[in-house]
Amino acid sequence: MIIRIIKFFAKGLLAFLMLMLLYFVxxxxxxxxxxxxxWEPDGHITIYLRTNGVHTDFIFPKKNEIMNWEQLVDSSYTLSKxxxxxYVSFGWGDLDFYQNTPEWEDLTFPTAMRAVFMPTPSAMHVEFENMPRLLEPTVSISVSREEYKKLVEYVKWSFQKDFSGKVKPVPDLHYNQNDAFFHAKRSLNAFYTCNTWVNNGLKEAGLPACLWTPFDDAIFYKYH
Known part of the structure; x- marks a missing residue:
């Protein structure tokens, strides 16, 4: 009986390892x-991509002739006001992950498993900045008006909105004085991560991207 149980768990572990191998391949x-x-970088609008080593954000100018982000989100949602x-940065991810993992050392196994394997709510992390922080790996991209328009529409679509068309803030969730969180569409999983969200936006805008990637390294490799 004990041998059968050991064989059962051994087969389960082997199957899991095979699935993980297929996923990474x-x-x-x-x-x-x-x-x-x-694609050639011949546009006149500068945007940025930034990663903390795991998670990628878009960084856009606060306002230009195409989009004034204050019409959608503004600093009144922040603690500093x-x-x-x-500039405004946008990152998409799992709401429970954002709430329970302000720093990577706070990450727990249950939080990670829920984010990857369960259909949990997502959120948009929005941060207001004077200049893009360059302490983390950051690349600048010169995009055209049409490319930026497509990125704007993609990010705007990703927010959940109420019946009046307004974004839906997540109450009492902040990482610093100048950021805020908002309810977002879709749910994070192993095949649709925060980096997949950024990569899909780049693809839709006609910018260099991967066919599919859950990782940040592959995105940044396209701009080096």
Whole structure:
């Protein structure tokens, strides 16, 4: 009986390891296949991509002739309420993960498993900045008006909105004085991560991207 139980768990572990291997092989293949590879950086609008080593954010100018982000989100949602900023960053992710993991050392196994394997709510992390923080790996990208328009529409679509078309803030959730969280569409899983969200936005805008990737490294490799 004990031998049967050991064999059962051994087979389960082997199956899990095989699935993990297939997942990482698929991620490597998807990351290696480029999308929009003929793109040339000839635009006049500068945006940024930033990663903390795991999670990627978009950074856009607060306002230009195409989009004034204050019409959708503004600093009144932050603790500081300060409006003298020039850039806005957007990151998409799992709401429970955001709530329970302000720092990576706070990450627990149950939080990670819920985020990856359960259909939990998502959130948009919005931060208001005077200049993009360059303490973390950051790349600048010169995009055209049409490319930026597509990125704007993609990010706007990702917010959940109420019946009046307004964004829905997450109460009492902040990482610092100049950020806020908002309810977002879709749910994070192993095949649709925070980096997949950024990669899909780049693809839709006609910018260099991967066919599919759950990781940040593959995105940044396209801009080096």
């Amino acid at each position: 698929g991620a490597l293949i998807g990351s290696a296949i480029p999308v929009n590879r003929g 300060k409006g003298n900023y020039d």
